[in-house]
Amino acid sequence: MSVAGHALDGHSGNHHPEIRHQFDDLTQQHETYTLGMWAFVVQEIMFFSGMIMAYFVFRYKFFEAFVDASNHLNIYMSTFNTVVLLGSSFTMALAVRAAQLGQKDRLVQFMVATLLLGGVFLGVKGYEYNDKYQNNLIPGYNFEWTTSSSFGTYSEGADHVPLSASSGAPINYADFETQVSVFYGFYFILTGFHALHMVVGAGIILVLMWLSWKDHFSPEYYVPIEMFGLYWHFVDIVWIFLFPLFYLIDRYHSLGGH
Amino acid sequence: MEHHVIPIKTYVIILVALLCLTAATVTVSFMPISPALHMMGAIIIAAVKTSLVVLYFMHVKYNDHVIWAYAGLGFLFVIFFFIILLGDYVALLNSLSPSTYAEPFDLF
């Protein structure tokens, strides 16, 4: 049993200053922190899944409105941003590697690169938000949907109006503009929470950069860098899902091909 | 303290794979297939990308079984959650208005 092994190693003279009193050795401490971070990531996955779940439900309910609305998002910028964020995940992975090998300069350099790429992502995101603001696409604040639907006007064609199974009368669902506003509501909530996680991450990475610069980490003790890496990759994973869900799917159907 | 150090080459290969999959998911979204397949395609590609990030960038491939279990745990529950809840909505809306919403087994 591996756990038993660690505790027995406790008296082997391993008195690294970074061992907290509740641990026997650095290996146990490292494994415990990593597991704790993964439990936190599980928590984060469920946190985002609730919102993505709600998005799925509305995408099914308000299919035409969501397809129309999503095709007005900027596919070029979002693809660029995806590449940027994958790149920052890559540099963060290399930063953890540098920390494992004790290469202090490369560690700091890769973290700077990660921070810069994250900054580019947030800058582009800010530009997109501003674009929505200019075009009155902020639900609850100023929202107008003037673009005509590629599916025709919503009220046209009885087969687009949901009918109640019991009475046969049209169900009074929200009108097309309201449905589009629901899409933009989710767009801002989900990308907003994602951006918030990135801002928090940027704050943490600044602290870690400072600590690395001050020789705080060594090949024996770099667990904060590794934990932050897990966090940053998780933020990347969230974007891996948000990108197709908001910007991509059903592009074909807005080209008139449905 | 021996921690598995992954060669830079592996990281580069993973990055290239992720970029290729990004190109693939953009391409799929313009393909003439049904909405359900669009959704499936996007989710499957995103899942593959996620596995690459989790296994290599997050070092799960080189970790013990407890980390494997926790890496899978969140995703497992998300899948349960989504299947039950979306299944409910598909069945419900379809029974309310069969003309607007696809049949549960007719989405493709």
Add this chain to the structure above:
Amino acid sequence: MTVQTNPIDQMPRIVEGATIPEKHYFNVEYGVLSWLLTKDHKRIAILYLISISIFFFVGGLFAALIRLELLTPRGDLVSSEVYNRAFTAHGAVMIFLFLIPSIPATFGNFLIPIMIGARDLAFPRLNLVSWYIYSLSATLFVTVVVLGGVDTGWTFYAPLSTSFANGYVVLTIIAAFFAGFSSIFTGINFIATIHKMRAPGMTWFRLPLYVWGHYAASLIMIIGTPVVAIALVLVVIERVFRVGIFDPALGGDPVLFEHLFWFYSHPAVYVMILPGMGVVSEIITCFSRKRIFGYKFIAFSSMAIALLGFLVWGHHMYVSGQSIYAGMLFSLITYVVAIPSAIKVFNWTATLYKGRIYMQTPMLYVMAFMGLFVIGGITGVLLASLAADVHLHDTYFVVSHFHYVMVGSATTAYMAALHFWWPKITGRMYSEMWGRISAIMIFVGFNLTFFPQFVVGYLGMPRRYHDYSFAPEWQIWNVMSTMGSSVLAIGFLLPLFYLTYSLFYGKVAGPNPWGAKGLEWEETTSPPSQFNFEKTPIVTQEAYDYKTPARDVSYQTASQKTINTPAVEAGNI
């Protein structure tokens, strides 16, 4: 440890001349700051114990108000507005500030590291942070109540909460959100601790079942709580920014809120009950002097409850407009989840069989737990059936059912834990007579309060009504219920006095007054020292190594100690 051969009918077994150790976690430092900045899991447990006791009585005050109002059919004591705010405050305070943290944050915090042979939890600072987050949440709740409260019910159903409710909905939701994160951090801490901090030889199947119960509950905390957190955040966003999510007038979907809410809030019941079941497993073996029957079944049934518990949330929504297929599926899985709960009850009963049973206060509570949990569980199966629920939904039958589970079971288990580990936590014994009186009063008062509610609920009395003058024949049941609630209140108030008294004048308990098994009893002093153990213990035996009564009617002697401490230097304490 002194060998003491007390007569077998004597319990607790106080060793005469036992002393409280000179230095222990309680007197190692003095001053307010030594408490507010402590990272010792035992001191944080005490902080939690004090906080949740306060809020238990705050919640109880609102319950008293509700019961007084329902004494008469007319709504004559308070207005309907005030009544709505009272039951919301009662529900929210009891759930978020008492029941969710009750056993895990106090006894879990105190005992898990000791039971697995660790010096502390994995993340002591996170542990303290989670108490501060809890306190922040509690402060916000108090602020809301002082300012005038909310009237959404603790469930915050949309669109009532997002568009129509008066009062401080946003502030209450932020408080609930913080309470959730306090619970998530506790869960993360327990998971990392139980996986990675066990003493040598403490394999998974040597863990006390108490630890298994907490592990299962911790999984629910980290998987479920974030979902309700985000559902509540979405309510705030809709209420503040008028973005359509749940309100149909804005294009939203109110049923979606119920899905997101109950995805956590059903499993939340297991966060309350699983640690309680762990407590029962500990006490029932000790007080029947028998090894637990079916260790692995109880351990795995905890895990099964935690996992299956996530697939049954829709049984709260049979009449809310989910699809009929979902209703059938949820009904079926809810029946299935009753199986692991029943397995536990059967195993506890089998543990009692032919045991040498002592009826001390903790055991009285455990006996109460078993009876009340069976009633609560069986009525739960009744409510899980689709057709019956259409009639019983939102009546007092449901109210009574979940009080049988949350008060009758979870709170009773909490009281059992309090009385069982009180000598360990404080080093002193309480008055056994008063303990028994209060246990019996709680049992009698509880049944008198809530059994009539089954009847009146079956007759159709809806929950959350403050005026039932349209059906005055319900009054007799409500009078019984209110009478019972005063007995219950006295039963809960008594421990406040005799436990406080025992702190100063109680008999010194000695390290193991119950003759119980487990690292916390056999390897630590009462109260434990700052780092729990002098040396990291090495475990060589399974849990609950009680001699069966046939072979040895008395308790074990010191020479038969099952856990040795060879000369292994403890780590760097």
